[in-house]
Amino acid sequence: MPQKKENVVTSAVVDVLEHLLPREAGWEVEEQESVLDGNAKTPDIVVKRLRHETVGIDAKWQGGDGEKELQAVSDKYWGQPLIAEFRGNSAELNTVMVIRYPERCRSMKRWELQAALPNADDIEYVLVGRSKGTDYRFPRLGFATGSLRDVANAIRIGAVPSARIQAAAKQMREGVEGAARDLHNAVSQNDAIGEELKEILDQGEYSEQAARVACLIIVDAFVFQNSLAGKLQMKPAHSRRHGFQPRLPGDNAEEAAYKIVRPPAYYQVNGIDLKSVVADWDAILGVNYHPIFSGARDMLSRAFTYDAAMAKKVLGELCDVACTLLESHLPQIQELAGEVFQELLVDRKNVKANYTLPESAALISALACPSLPEELTLETLPKVADYACGTGALLNGVYKRIQQLWEERKGETSIGIHRHMLENNLAGCDVFTHCTHLTFAAMASAHPEVTLGATRVITAPFGKHGDKGYKTGSLELLDSQLLLPTMDAKGELARGDDAATAEIKREFPHGEMDIVIMNPPFLTNSADNNAKTPKLVFGSEYRSKEEQELMLEELGKKKTRVGHGKVPYSYFVELADLKLRDGGQMAFILPTTIFSIPAFENVRKLWATEYHNVTVVTIAQNSGYDSAFSSHTNLAECIVIADKGVGENTGRGKFISLSERPDSLLAAQALASEIQREQITRRLEDEALGGDTFKIGSASVASALDCPIDAGEWTVTRLKAMSLGQIAYQLGHGNLRLPDLVDALEFPI
Structure with a gap:
């Protein structure tokens, strides 16, 4: 049978990638295009998208020396100038990829390739890039093996290391802290x-914490403003909302007719002042985005008007912070605000409320969301909730996953x-208004041009609640009294067009959710003894010990099983169990x-007897810091995934021990794919041969065992x-069964 050349397979691969990276979403996948300026060399495939790095791909057959092939491709394309039409974030080709086809494709006919490639899971690939002078590679060793979906995901996400994300967060934090000091001095x-x-x-x-929060909210507004800049539908709020007038004096007809929102970079070039920024934010508020811009605008039009010199200085500093972030072209810009918020907000450090790391x-x-329903419509999309959403890292993470799928x-x-x-489908709850607003901003930033009405992101009542005693945030949803609408606790609702108060019970009914995902505050006295700040149940620098005890007393009244x-x-965990539907x-x-x-x-009994597909993920590192999935904690953590209802594997669980925490978003998603794809065959009850090994490239990244959990065996963690x-x-x-013992030795224990 005739042997296929690489370009025949590549043509079929391009067809698949065009579906996975749709043109409607801004992607362009081209084959054999001359994209290098002044260079006749042509990558087999080129993928580009606005505000992404252009990716050049060469195809090879498996079986050759992959490292030599990668080096040759890198030498040929890396850093070469791109023609104007194919420039992405950079004017040079800074990201290259090698994909290697399995030998079986050589003998396939074209129609066979078209049928086989979408489901093939033995494609090899490696991606290398350069970002801000730093080289990165995925996987770090060898070639990853997976499907064209995995290849598309690598193109979509890139392999920007977490160190660069952390560096950007540090830069943002330092800028916000500097501006906050100036604001606090003015106060x-x-x-x-x-x-x-x-x-x-x-x-x-x-x-001083209020000054830090204020500055972070303003930076977040600047970043979001950039995504709306130039949109013709934006008009001043006072031209759209009857009876609304900007509070700043001196507004004139010229500004009233202003319709196009300017980017933050405009202020860097032309100078920044309160009046110009408020005019832009009024235009945005006239359309939507109340949670992001309303508070920020009020701070400018009210608090900042008392000190013109401070206003100009602080606004300039915060605008510079936003522009620096935007110039980084990181896809995680909106999420960075959440991480910085954690560090700047002292009150969240008194309880274990640490930010979930992006990876x-x-x-x-x-x-939590490996796939979408087979019959996929708007109505069958999953409903997702996080009742301790913080700044939205997990809720937005699942939403990004749903968008991708x-x-x-x-x-x-x-x-x-x-x-x-x-x-309708994304429900979030936190006790800090600033957190729920940042959650809204992170999720809304996916498609900022889409205006929004009422969402299901709510600030729950917490602490002293008028003459009705004390409230415990989203844990109020455990209270059976909430079944009576007249006794419902009220919470502030985030919506795009205005603010509202929502009855929490109506927003979060029992048995509704497909996915409940949380990294809740530990709420345990001295839960994190190794941390710099001791953790307290309902602790706060603004709450007395007496109030803390009254809140604990209120929590003790909740009806609970576990x-x-x-x-x-x-x-x-009990709250999640109540809110989840069966399955x-x-x-x-x-x-x-x-x-x-x-x-x-x-809780362990609940998972062992009423749930199935239980998966436990831990990290086998010595220090608590390196064994945590959250930032700024020295307490080792785990991920627990479980499906509600009794199933075939109820009473057993998959225990996965990672060699280290994933170092990039791409590494994290590749690891999740590996966990879902590979069957775990080795059991805790077997002879001492160890667990199944997971590899990404040629590096072992995890080992796993299938273990009984109905008798309390939950100890195979961090091994x-x-x-x-x-x-x-x-x-x-x-x-006694050791690896070299043929037969077990009995010991009377």
Whole structure:
């Protein structure tokens, strides 16, 4: 049979990639295009998209020296100037890829290739790139093996290392802190500024923390403004909303007629002042995006007007921070605000409310949402909730995953599902208004041109609640009294066009959700003893010990099956169980102590007897910091995924021990794909041969065992050698089984 040349297979591959990376979503996949300026060399495939790095791909057959092939491709294309039509974020080709086809494709006919390639899972690929002078590669060793979906995902995400994301977060934090100091100094000279900020931010007393939060909200508004800049539909708010007038004096007809929102870079070139920024934000508010811009605009038009010099300086500093972030072209720009928020907000450090690292969010999101329903319509899209959403890292992570899967399946942009998802299917709850607003901003940024009405992102009542006693945030949803609408707790609702108060019970009914994903506050006294700041149950620098005890007393009144007062974060597992439909999936990040402490026994029994497809992921590192999925904690953590309802494997669980935390978003998603794709065949009860090994490229990244959990065996966590777990299990049953022993030795234990 005639042997196919690479370009015949490549043509079929391009057809598949064009579906996975749809043109409607802005992607262009071209074959054998001359894209290099002044260079006749032509990549086999070129992929480009606005605001992404252009990717040049060469195809090879498997079996050759992959490293030499990669080096040759890199030498040929890397850093070469691109013609104007194919320039992405850079004027040079800074990202190249080698994909290698399996030998079986050589003898396939074209129609056979078209049928086989979409489902093939033995394509090899490697991606290398350069970002801000730093080279990166995925996988770090060898070639990854997977499907063309994995290849498309690598193109979509890129392999930007987490170190660069952390560097951008550090830069953002330092810029915000500097501006906040200037704002705080102005407050010390003029109390009126602090009074205005206190009222706008809904804080009991003004503190330096309020200045930090204010500056972060303004930076976030600048970043979001950039995505709306130049949109012709934007008009000043006072031209659209009857009776609304900007509060700044001196507005004139010229500005009233202004219709196009300017980008933050405009202010860098032409100078920045309150009046110009407020005019742009009024135009945006006249259309939508209330949670992002309303508070920010009020701070400018009220608090900042008391000190013109401070206003100009602070706005200039914050605009520079936003522009620097935008120039980084990182796809995680909106999420960076959440990470910085965690560090700037002192109050969140008093409880374990640490930000979920981007790589961790990508991993747990992909594990929680591996696929979409076979009959895929707007109505069958999953409903997702996070009742401790913080700044939205997990909720937005699952939403990004849903968008990706929709585009792959439908071959079209996800813009058509955006309004439906945000208004109906994505539910978030937190006790900080600033957090829920950042959550809204992160999710809305996926398609900023789509206007939104009422969403399901709510700020829950927390602490002293008028004359009705104390409220415990989203844990109020455990209270059966909430079944009566007249007794419902109220919460602030984030919506695109205005603010509203929502009855929480109506927003979060029981048995509704397909996915509940959370990294809840640990809410345990001294939960993180190694951290710089001790953790307290309902702790706050603004709450007295008496108030803290009253809130604990209120929590103790909640009706619960598995919650335990010594580990109040167990109440969040109960809440997830209540909200999930049968067959729905809970996904949690929790401290690894849950597998051993008696107070969590009822939760372990719940997973062992009422759930199936239980998966536990831990990290086998020495330090707690390196074994955590959250930032700024020295307490080792785990990921627990479980499907509600009894199934064939109820009473058993997959225990996966990672050699290290994924170092990029792409590594995290590739790891999730590997976990879902590979069958775990080795069991805890087997002889001491260790677990199944997961590899990405030529590097071992994890090992896994199938373990019984109905009798309390939850101890195979953070193990580099799974054989130790097997030996311990046999010893517990009176046998000594070592790797070199043919027969087990009985020991009376």
